[in-house]
Amino acid sequence: MPKQLIQPEDGPQPGGAYSPALRVGDFIFVAGQGPHDPATRELIGETIEEQTAQTLENIKTILEAAGASMADVVKATVRLSDLSLFQRYNA
Numbered sequence: 001m002p003k004q005l006i007q008p009e010d011g012p013q014p015g016g017a018y019s020p021a022l023r024v025g026d027f028i029f030v031a032g033q034g035p036h037d038p039a040t041r042e043l044i045g046e047t048i049e050e051q052t053a054q055t056l057e058n059i060k061t062i063l064e065a066a067g068a069s070m071a072d073v074v075k076a077t078v079r080l081s082d083l084s085l086f087q088r089y090n091a
Contacts, residue, residue: 001025008065012038012058021062028066032079033058048085 006021007013012033014020021030035044035051038061044054060070080089 006062006066008061010038011061011065012036013041015041021066023066028063028068028072030059030062033062048080048088049091052089 001024004023005019006023006028007019011020014031015036018031020033021028023029033055035054036042036058037044037054038058043051045051056070063069063072078089080086
């Protein structure tokens with residue numbers, strides 16, 4: 001099954017040797033994302049709420065470039081630096 005690179009021009013650029021997302025058949029695999037401004041790569045937000053919102057916006061941009069939306073997400077794996085932030089993150 002062929003792989004299609006998904007790399008929106010206005011989306012977050014990879015910080016390493018990986019693709020932001022790949023489409024394989026009907027599936028879209030999005031690489032780990034963080035709270036960075038897509039244009040400047042600067043960290044956005046000082047709170048978990050601000051950083052979560054930016055990370056979700058980055059994921060949304062990538063999904064939209066692939067013709068999908070947040071409603072199409074089946075699974076997400078999240079890494080928090082401090083588990084005590086979970087309630088605020090989850091809100």
